[in-house]
Amino acid sequence: MAGTLWPAVHAERAALAADLAGLDDKQWAHPTLCGDWVVEEVVAHLTAGARINMARWLVSIVGARFNADLHNQRRMAEHRGATPAETLELFRQVSTSTTAPTRDTAAWLGEVVVHGEDIRRPLGLSYTPPVATVTEVARFFASRDFTVSGKTMAKGLRLEATDGPFATGTGQVVSGTTLALTMAMAGRAVYADELTGPGAPILRERCAS
Template identity: 90%
Template sequence: MARGSATLWPAVHTERAALAADLAGLDDKQWAHPTLCGDWVVEEVVAHLTAGASITMARWLVSIVGARFDADVHNQRRLAEHRGATPAETLERFRQVVTSTTAPTRDTAAWLGEVVVHGEDIRRPLGLSHTPPVATVTEVARFFAGRDFTVNSRTLVKGLRLEATDGPFAAGTGPMVSGTTLALTMAMAGRAVYCEELTGPGVPTLRERCA
């Protein structure tokens, strides 16, 4: 059974705090390191997370209209707004929103997904290890499998059967794709590298869609 916002927000806060703790040990070179999130480096992804935790629906509407409904332009403008003059300042701004419950919509599972996915986007290229609780990632996996929102996750796995090997998550029908809940979630977010951690006859299809 899916959890409500009241129980999901603490999970969001826990994952933000864990990421902030990992970021505290980075040097300037690591802050400028590429991530799994397109062309963004670590500092840009962190600023993006701060922006997402700082914008209400009203402000989001003003921003997206001002960007002529171009999500990339909107994201770049908000990222620039919340990026500090130095990595240390960017980190401090992120720390200030760790316990925020501000979001542009009430889809709390999506905002939990933001910090889980972007946390992995940052950590994996840097060789940092963090595994969120299975219960936390299961909520994100269920949301991703059921709806295209910030990522086209439902479209990516259409016609495939997903089954977690470490928890209760399962969704869809078709050729099987199995693996950890985190690997399935990251693949649904379009991170093709996580397909290497998955098994089953549906993996080639999923890998091709991610690419």
């Protein structure tokens, strides 16, 4: 199954690269939904993730003394260009890469879906990934705490997509688009505000904390 998701990863990278092509320097320096990172830093992070395999990841994380933030900063700096245009070109070069730190392809699909939204939402760029693509990410996030704490975020809740087949869990219902549920499981509070149902306030509180 994991191998069949690579075309979706490649499609999402290509869609993001197309959106990035129209940005000016001010937009490249705009804040994102990903903590303190600006647009260019998030793009460099995605490039790094598409170039690092398990062996290189282990060397990097050990070298950072298992400090994930330091690891990410070092790899981000390594894959950020001298200009935004160069950063974009480096990202384009990995658009069809199948390199990843692990075989959890759904997680790396989730990286580009979530970080794509981290960039687009603050910039007001309109794009919605295919429901089938986001459904795979939602299922993965709900099953494990890996790149995000999706399983913990969804614990004790019944998540139901209003636009696709995704549904999981038991408890108070939280309804919304597959994308909004996925982004909420990734801790993005602005998307939790789009959810409805008796369990929505619980998930919203978890995002806020």
